[in-house]
Amino acid sequence: MLLWINGPFGGGKTQTAHEIRRRLPGSVVCDPEHPGFGLHRMLPPELRADFRDLAAWRQGVVEALDLTLAKHGGVVIAPMTVTDPGHFAETVGRLRELGHDVRHFALLAERETVLRRLHVRGFGPVLRYVAGKDAGLRRESWAVGQLDHCLERLGEPEFAEHLWTDHATVPKIADRIAVLAGLTLEPNNEGALRTRLRQAGVGLRHIRLD
Template identity: 65%
Template sequence: MLLWINGPFGGGKTQTAHELHRRLPGSVICDPEQVGFGLHRMMPSDLRADFQSYPSWRQGVFEVLDHVLAEHDGVVIAPMTVVEPRYFAETVGRLREAGHKVRHFALLADRETVLNRLSDRGLGLAPVLRCIGQGDLLLRREQFAVDKLDYCLEQLSKPEFAEHIRTDTTTVAAVADRIADTVGVMLAPNNDSLLQGRLRRMAVTVRHARL
């Protein structure tokens, strides 16, 4: 089974995917973004565009996930923002047409909530930066995500991108629990303290920072 975790940039997809993976034995994370990064690395920087617009990205994501789903016994988790209906059809839809069991979830939150989460990628530096008059520095670093935010929220709210999960006041662990309950899999208990959970999420943020 494939769990595709969708949502706006900064909406909690990666954190949710890693929480599911941590607590679901035998699961693997297959990040479609890595296919896009590989395509970009093959090009000079001035030729790089949104990699989702490349047919090779959609084809590559389909082929990799089709192979993994056919050969791996456990749950496959794919955290990726996809908001264009045609791109969604050529990835999620095509995998379903190929006979794979695909469960899709769109993580939604209010605009301000997502902006706060984007700032939180600064690993707690937001209050310090605000004190020195640079409160928007972290968001400027995330300009692509900010520019796409309203469009992503509008698109992902549509029925074709269900199932929707509101995450404004819900912890990452609780979101993972809801997904697991919905698809009928059993997660290991979440025994993290508040501090352990925060440190774990910071580690995920560091590993996936775009430099």
């Protein structure tokens, strides 16, 4: 089974994916951003744009996930924002055509909720201390610029299953996805402090500096 976790940038996809992996033995996170940023770095700066628009990215993601799903014995989790219907058909749709059990979930939240999450993502708290309260959002200007478009498109029926996350913790979101996918997660026995530290570590490991 493939769990494709969609949502706006800053919507909690990566944290949710790693929460599921932590509590689902044998599962693995395969992040489609990795080949995307590899392609991005191959190009000279003046040619860099949204890597999701590159056919090589869409084809490569399908090939890598197809191989993993065929050879890996556990659940595969892919956290990735895809809002273009054509791109969605060429990735999620293509994997379904290849015979894979793909469960798609779109994590949604009110605009203010996502902005608040972007505000504290990565180095956000440090930037606020050093450069002012809006520094975190300035660093996330691309994600902020995409936010309204993402929320509008991902709210459409073709991007269901929709999960509203404004008042849910990451473990609770993971629990909900597991129930909908017919999976059983191990109990979440972490304390609040350990959860915050672990999630901070996940966030820091996924900071992009280019």
